[in-house]
Amino acid sequence: MNTTLAGMPLGRTGRATHHDLAPALALAARLRLAPRSSLVTALDGAWWPHSRDLAVELPPLMAALDELWGRITRVTVNPTHWPVVPPGVDVAGRIVHVGRFVEQDPDKLILLSFTVGRWDLLVIPPETAPASAARLLAAAALPGSMLSAGTLMANEAVIGRGVREAQRREADWEVSWESEGGACMSPFGEPLGDPHAGPRVRRPGLPVMPVDAIPLGTAAGMAAAGGSGRTS
Numbered sequence: 482m483n484t485t486l487a488g489m490p491l492g493r494t495g496r497a498t499h500h501d502l503a504p505a506l507a508l509a510a511r512l513r514l515a516p517r518s519s520l521v522t523a524l525d526g527a528w529w530p531h532s533r534d535l536a537v538e539l540p541p542l543m544a545a546l547d548e549l550w551g552r553i554t555r556v557t558v559n560p561t562h563w564p565v566v567p568p569g570v571d572v573a574g575r576i577v578h579v580g581r582f583v584e585q586d587p588d589k590l591i592l593l594s595f596t597v598g599r600w601d602l603l604v605i606p607p608e609t610a611p612a613s614a615a616r617l618l619a620a621a622a623l624p625g626s627m628l629s630a631g632t633l634m635a636n637e638a639v640i641g642r643g644v645r646e647a648q649r650r651e652a653d654w655e656v657s658w659e660s661e662g663g664a665c666m667s668p669f670g671e672p673l674g675d676p677h678a679g680p681r682v683r684r685p686g687l688p689v690m691p692v693d694a695i696p697l698g699t700a701a702g703m704a705a706a707g708g709s710g711r712t713s
Contacts, residue, residue, distance in 0.1 A: 527605055
């Protein structure tokens, strides 16, 4: 479809997809939209609200989207993650109707506009850690992605567990290194270890190794020795 809205090409199912929001509005709403594309996608972007209060959170979201998408007239949510779902919220002096549908994906917000149509956003829980939220914002705005909101949240849960496990292993390794004498400091501020051992190479996630135990023909050996690896 070649119809345009305010000079912006329409994307999937005739919906404008454009990511150039006013920076201040996007920041206030913590919102990221998929870039303009002719690719079919499952979501139009992601929204990371500050709280679970729709009456507080929807106005800045509408302010960010109205100029871009046309006036939003209705929003639908699954009440699972929203303690109170009001029948409508005041947005700049007008009422945006809010519908509650238990059949809707609980991790998705649907916005409806008389002029444009329907828009689907992933809703990132307010308590989400910034690193996790950043991954979800990027994943939901990926052109051509057909992953649903629920699938993205499930995938991030797996990624988050992996990150926490890696951090736990790193912390365990630090404790192990400290117990080997890494925390014992000389009067000059240098770690003390076995005085007969060679200088040690410390690599995250790997055992502490004397430099002379690493083959110099390897990249690790060359890096540890501080040379280029070339022999005379």
